[in-house]
Amino acid sequence: MVQKTKKMTNIVLFGPPGAGKGTQAEVLKVKYQLVHISTGDVFRYNIKNQTQLGALAKSYMDKGHLVPDGVTIKMLNAEVDKNPDANGFVFDGFPRTAAQAEALALLMEEKSSQINAMVALEVDDQVLVGRLLERGKTSGRADDADEAIIRERVAEYYRKTDILKDFYKAQDKYFGVNGVGNIQEITARLSEVFDRL
Ligand code: ADP
Numbered sequence: 001m002v003q004k005t006k007k008m009t010n011i012v013l014f015g016p017p018g019a020g021k022g023t024q025a026e027v028l029k030v031k032y033q034l035v036h037i038s039t040g041d042v043f044r045y046n047i048k049n050q051t052q053l054g055a056l057a058k059s060y061m062d063k064g065h066l067v068p069d070g071v072t073i074k075m076l077n078a079e080v081d082k083n084p085d086a087n088g089f090v091f092d093g094f095p096r097t098a099a100q101a102e103a104l105a106l107l108m109e110e111k112s113s114q115i116n117a118m119v120a121l122e123v124d125d126q127v128l129v130g131r132l133l134e135r136g137k138t139s140g141r142a143d144d145a146d147e148a149i150i151r152e153r154v155a156e157y158y159r160k161t162d163i164l165k166d167f168y169k170a171q172d173k174y175f176g177v178n179g180v181g182n183i184q185e186i187t188a189r190l191s192e193v194f195d196r197l
Contacts, residue, residue, distance in 0.1 A: 008113045009088035015121035017153045018128035025092040035086040039093040064152030073103045096161045118168035121179030
């Protein structure tokens with residue numbers, strides 16, 4: 001049997017809730033032929049289909065809290081394994097904790113690969129809350145409808161997630177990008193980073 005040793009490009013698209021990760025990931029996956037994995041989307045798919053995982057995730061998501069690491073990591077590993085022929089991945093919403101970042105590094109190592117970069121969308125908190133409230137008018141997402149839940153998500157981000165910048169900075173893999181502007185402008189800024197990887 002021929003051993004697969006194809007080189008992948010794997011990017012963590014990072015930023016607080018409402019930074020625009022999902023929107024940009026949809027554009028970038030096409031442009032760079034990468035598989036986009038959004039943990040939020042996978043959880044919402046499970047909620048919609050009333051799976052056990054969905055019921056568990058919902059109990060945390062509705063409060064603006066993170067879903068426990070064990071559950072999230074297992075799910076992410078399964079999503080990666082569904083795409084054995086990928087050129088690489090854009091991870092959107094993962095990792096969100098130090099334990100998740102460690103697990104992702106391990107998973108990539110198992111695939112004889114690595115995370116090439118964390119590309120972070122930088123947006124002020126006030127702008128974030130405004131964007132999420134606006135999105136809540138049409139998204140149907142319970143966690144976007146209530147300002148208190150939105151603020152809790154942003155607080156969770158600063159409690160558990162923001163420190164991951166240091167994890168990737170220590171490996172010289174952190175790239176910050178201004179996340180304020182129109183969609184095309186921001187895609188262009190992100191592409192400048194992607195093109196250098
Ligand atoms: P946003 O980034 O706009 O808050 P997401 O769709 O990425 O939205 O995530 C929605 C919710 O799903 C989060 O608030 C959290 O409860 C849960 N979630 C998503 N990704 C993770 C993760 N990596 N770890 C734990 N919980 C997660």
